[in-house]
Amino acid sequence: MEILVCVKRVPDTAENEFQLNSAGNDLDRDDLVYSVNEWDNYAVEEAIQIVDKVGGNVTVVTVGDSESEEVLRREMAMGANNGILLSDDAFEGSDGKGIATILKGEVLKGKYDLILTGAQADAAAGQVGGMLAAMLDLPYASLVNKIEVESDTTIKVGREIEGGNQEMNEVDLPCVLSIQTGINEPRYVGIRGIRKVAQVEIPVKDAAALGIDPSSVGDAGAKVKRVDYFVPELGAGAEMLEGSTDEIIAQLIERIKSKGGLA
Amino acid sequence: MTQIFVYVTHVAGVADDIASEYITAAKKIDPAATVTAVVTGSGADLDKVADSLTSKYAEVIKIGNEALAYPNAEVVRKALCNVLDKSAVVLAPHNTFGMDMCPGLSIKMDSAFAADAVDFEGVADGKLKLVRQELGGAVSTHVACDISNGAVITIRPGAFAPIDAAAGGKVTDKSGEAGDLTAKRRFLEVVQAEVGDVDITKSDVLVSVGRGIQEQENIEIAQELAEAMGAVVSCSRPIVDAKWLEKSRQVGTSGKTVKPKVYMAMGISGSFQHMGGVKGNPYIVAVNKNPKAPIFQVADVGIVTDILEFMPALTEAIKEM
Numbered sequence: 354m355e356i357l358v359c360v361k362r363v364p365d366t367a368e369n370e371f372q373l374n375s376a377g378n379d380l381d382r383d384d385l386v387y388s389v390n391e392w393d394n395y396a397v398e399e400a401i402q403i404v405d406k407v408g409g410n411v412t413v414v415t416v417g418d419s420e421s422e423e424v425l426r427r428e429m430a431m432g433a434n435n436g437i438l439l440s441d442d443a444f445e446g447s448d449g450k451g452i453a454t455i456l457k458g459e460v461l462k463g464k465y466d467l468i469l470t471g472a473q474a475d476a477a478a479g480q481v482g483g484m485l486a487a488m489l490d491l492p493y494a495s496l497v498n499k500i501e502v503e504s505d506t507t508i509k510v511g512r513e514i515e516g517g518n519q520e521m522n523e524v525d526l527p528c529v530l531s532i533q534t535g536i537n538e539p540r541y542v543g544i545r546g547i548r549k550v551a552q553v554e555i556p557v558k559d560a561a562a563l564g565i566d567p568s569s570v571g572d573a574g575a576k577v578k579r580v581d582y583f584v585p586e587l588g589a590g591a592e593m594l595e596g597s598t599d600e601i602i603a604q605l606i607e608r609i610k611s612k613g614g615l616a
Numbered sequence: 617m618t619q620i621f622v623y624v625t626h627v628a629g630v631a632d633d634i635a636s637e638y639i640t641a642a643k644k645i646d647p648a649a650t651v652t653a654v655v656t657g658s659g660a661d662l663d664k665v666a667d668s669l670t671s672k673y674a675e676v677i678k679i680g681n682e683a684l685a686y687p688n689a690e691v692v693r694k695a696l697c698n699v700l701d702k703s704a705v706v707l708a709p710h711n712t713f714g715m716d717m718c719p720g721l722s723i724k725m726d727s728a729f730a731a732d733a734v735d736f737e738g739v740a741d742g743k744l745k746l747v748r749q750e751l752g753g754a755v756s757t758h759v760a761c762d763i764s765n766g767a768v769i770t771i772r773p774g775a776f777a778p779i780d781a782a783a784g785g786k787v788t789d790k791s792g793e794a795g796d797l798t799a800k801r802r803f804l805e806v807v808q809a810e811v812g813d814v815d816i817t818k819s820d821v822l823v824s825v826g827r828g829i830q831e832q833e834n835i836e837i838a839q840e841l842a843e844a845m846g847a848v849v850s851c852s853r854p855i856v857d858a859k860w861l862e863k864s865r866q867v868g869t870s871g872k873t874v875k876p877k878v879y880m881a882m883g884i885s886g887s888f889q890h891m892g893g894v895k896g897n898p899y900i901v902a903v904n905k906n907p908k909a910p911i912f913q914v915a916d917v918g919i920v921t922d923i924l925e926f927m928p929a930l931t932e933a934i935k936e937m
Contacts, residue, residue, distance in 0.1 A: 364751060366885075367827065370908050371754045380755065449719070449729060472715075476750050478731035483719030492690060492800035495716040509804070514712040517809035517863055517871050522688075525800040535857035576728035576762040580745070584908075585756045591902055591918030598926070601919055602933045605901065608917055612899035614821045614878030615845060615934065 354409035354502070356400040357465040358433065359456055359482070360393040362417055362424040363475035378581045389424040392471025394431070394539040396532035399500060400469055401432040401540075407502055410434045412463070416444055416455050425555055430546035431539070441559040446572030449476075453484035454570050458563030460489060465527060467508075472496050472531045479531065486529035494522055495531040618646040618739060618763070619704040621677075623654050623696070625687065625713055629664035631655075634709045634771075635672060636778030641707060641771050644736035645744060652677060654700070656692050658685040666787045674785040683797040689717035690799040697724045698795040703766045705744075710770035711869070718768050727766035730759060734775040739763065752887050753910040772888060812864025814848055820877045821847035824867055825855060826890075828883015828904060828923045832860045838882060841927045844934040850874065852890045868893040883923040886911025903927075 364371070368386040373379070400411040412435040413428040415421045425436035439455050447455065460468060470482035472495060479495065486493030498519065499511030505526070512520040513533050524530075560567045568574060594601045609615045622638035624631050635653070642651045652675040655665050659680070666678040679695050700706060702725045708714040710732040722729035734756075735747035742764035749756050761767055816822060823842040829835060835849070842849045849865065856866045867874050868890040875896030882903050884890060891914055894900070902915035905922045912918040919926065 366752045366754065370906060371751060373755075449731075450723070453723075477748075477752070479715045480719040480729055480731055483716070484723050484729070487720035487723035493716075493720055494801060495689075496712055510801075511807070512712065512716070513870055514806070515869060516873075517866065519807040519809075520712075521804040521807060523802045523804055528800070534853070538859065576765075577730055578760050580758040580760050582750075582755050582757050585747075585913075591900075591912045591915035593912070593918045593920070598921075598929050599933075601921075602930055605917065605919070605930070606933060606937070609845075609878055609899070609901065612878050614847075614899065615937075 354403060354407050354466045355464060356404060356409060356411050356467045356469065357460065357463065358393070358396050358400050358411060358413050358428070359468070359470045359485075360397065360413050360415050360424055360428055361390045361471070361474045362387050362415065362421045363390045373582055373584065377583070380582055387420070389427055390471050390474040392473060392532060392534055393424075393428070395534050395536050396469040396471050397428045397431055397433055398537045398539040399532055400467070402537060403467070403500065403502060409466075412437060412465075414439060414456065414459055416440070416447070416452055422555055426547060426550050426553075427542055429550040429553060430542045436553070436555045438555055438557045439563065440557050441567070443560050443567035443571045443573075446575055446578075447570050448575040448577040449478055449480035450484055450576070451570040451574050453481050453488060454574070455563065455565060456481065456485050457488045458565045459558065460485070462563070467527060468529045470529070470531045472533045482529050482531040489529070492524050492528045493530070494524055494528070496533045497530045498533045498536045500530070500536075618649040619701060620645065620649045620651045621654050621700050621704055621706045622651060623706065623708045624665070624669060625709055625711075626655060626657065626661070626665040629661035629668075631665050631668060632709065632773075633778060634773055635669060636780060637771070637773070637776040638707055639672065639779040639781050640776040641733070641736060644738070644776070645705065646739055650675075654679070654696070656680070656684045656687065656695055658682050670783065670785040670787060672781050672783055672785075674783045676785055676787045677790050678787055679794050680789070680791040681794055681797055683799075684794075686803045687713055688799060688801065688803045689713065689720070690801045691797050693717050693721045693724060694797055694799070695794040696721060699790045699793045700725070702726065705763055705766065706768045708768070708770050710772050714770040718770050722768040725766055725768065727768050728761050728763060730761045730767065730769045733769055733771045744769075749888070752885060754908065774892065810862075810864060812862045814865065816848055816850040816865055816867065817872055817874050819848040819874075821845055821880070822850045822867070822874060822876045822878075823847050823880045823882060824850040824852065824884060825882045825923075826852040826884030827854050829855065829860075830883075830924065832858070834924060835860055837924065837927050837931075841880075841931045841934075844931045845880075847878075847880070852884045852887075881911050881915065882927060884911055885909045886914060
């Protein structure tokens with residue numbers, strides 16, 4: 354099975370405290386720690402496990418600048434066979450549809466049986482996989498937490514739905530799936546693994562190579578544009594307890610008692 | 617004047633709460649908008665939900681077909697594409713169904729798409745200004761969405777106050793316009809979540825752990841606090857993903873909905889998916905070493921510190937009481 358996994362380099366929510374820049378219209382990105390989108394690691398792991406069972410290749414692809422190469426190498430260190438970087442100044446400022454349009458260009462150049470994305474990334478929209486599928490007229494399932502390869506033409510797919518229940522579907526191949534965390538346990542990637550793929554050549558493709566009209570992507574093609582960032586004031590917020598640990602604990606116990614949380 | 621279609625999800629003929637929340641959302645988009653509710657399904661359930669919506673909406677469109685009995689996103693998308701005006705604004709819930717259907721619907725309708733709106737600030741020059749969150753709720757953004765050629769927008773369940781408008785509307789049956797509903801993805805069954813050894817929904821006090829617990833061995837620290845408090849340990853999604861606790865202990869929209877008296881959020885950042893599972897207005901205690909964690913905005917009392925040091929100290933103090 355030929356599997357394409359779409360990945361993204363994102364600010365790491367576990368490693369950063371997000372601040373606005375002095376103009377207040379963007380994040381202060383100078384000291385941000387970036388890593389591969391958490392959901393994408395599960396997608397790559399799933400692809401590798403499928404190929405281990407039924408054979409084939411895993412290709413990882415991303416849309417970004419030269420810095421995005423590092424996330425491709427990380428996923429190749431996990432075991433992806435190939436990496437492709439889609440990069441062009443014309444791609445900058447793309448909305449979800451723009452990113453899906455760029456990825457579609459690459460999908461049409463290859464011959465993939467299965468295309469995976471993470472269920473969502475830093476913008477938490479969860480949109481690219483569903484858009485890509487619709488553009489290609491392929492079936493799609495989101496929030497996938499189980500994949501069983503049944504034959505060359507169909508797979509059985511479990512989706513995580515409300516309440517922890519699982520919706521089972523049969524899906525024709527080729528198809529696009531967005532992968533939910535928890536579907537597997539992504540393997541650890543050590544420094545040695547990264548070193549092994551450090552010299553592997555990663556092809557870079559621009560709009561012309563992908564046959565994409567530059568005006569259909571990037572800022573020019575975007576119908577949805579972020580205007581600014583802000584930190585919302587949601588209600589009064591918590592009463593913050595301060596002081597020594599003993600003082601804090603005494604205050605906290607008193608409050609929990611009054612709310613019926615301690616006898 | 618904006619034309620807005622709101623897609624109402626329902627279970628066994630009963631409309632989801634989102635049906636009343638759309639009314640507020642639509643008013644915030646355009647107070648003069650024409651708002652039409654749309655329901656799909658089959659049989660008596662569909663008739664029941666369509667009729668119930670006439671009390672809230674002047675216009676209700678129902679699309680009935682055996683193939684729509686279970687809301688398979690691909691099939692619903694096809695039906696909506698054939699029935700709805702492509703230049704309109706379509707609202708749907710940002711839940712596991714809306715996430716499944718709406719990005720593709722926007723492509724098929726050649727509309728703009730925006731996900732998980734938590735507020736709207738009106739339309740100017742064909743652009744709808746909306747508010748959404750990024751990076752796990754750490755920051756919010758204003759987004760300008762060009763709706764001049766139609767838009768599909770998912771809204772966050774619970775983000776808009778429900779309104780019970782009195783409409784006295786009518787149902788229009790558009791089942792005949794649904795078109796070809798064959799699909800390349802076929803629904804098989806829903807597998808119910810496993811029942812765990814502990815029922816977290818029955819406990820008055822929950823000690824709930826998140827990423828801040830750092831390692832599997834540290835779960836024991838939370839167990840000890842829970843024991844001292846007569847509470848039960850629950851958790852957020854990353855803990856289940858890491859297989860440190862069973863799925864039946866997960867609180868959130870993709871886990872259990874709990875209604876305790878006191879909710880101890882230990883090292884939990886407080887994403888909306890997690891807080892969506894905390895109901896009944898409990899007293900929320902948040903302990904997190906990140907002072908900017910969103911949990912502090914919804915908690916009643918907050919402490920900025922490392923839970924691995926704080927929990928054992930609290931356990932000792934409670935034992936000495």
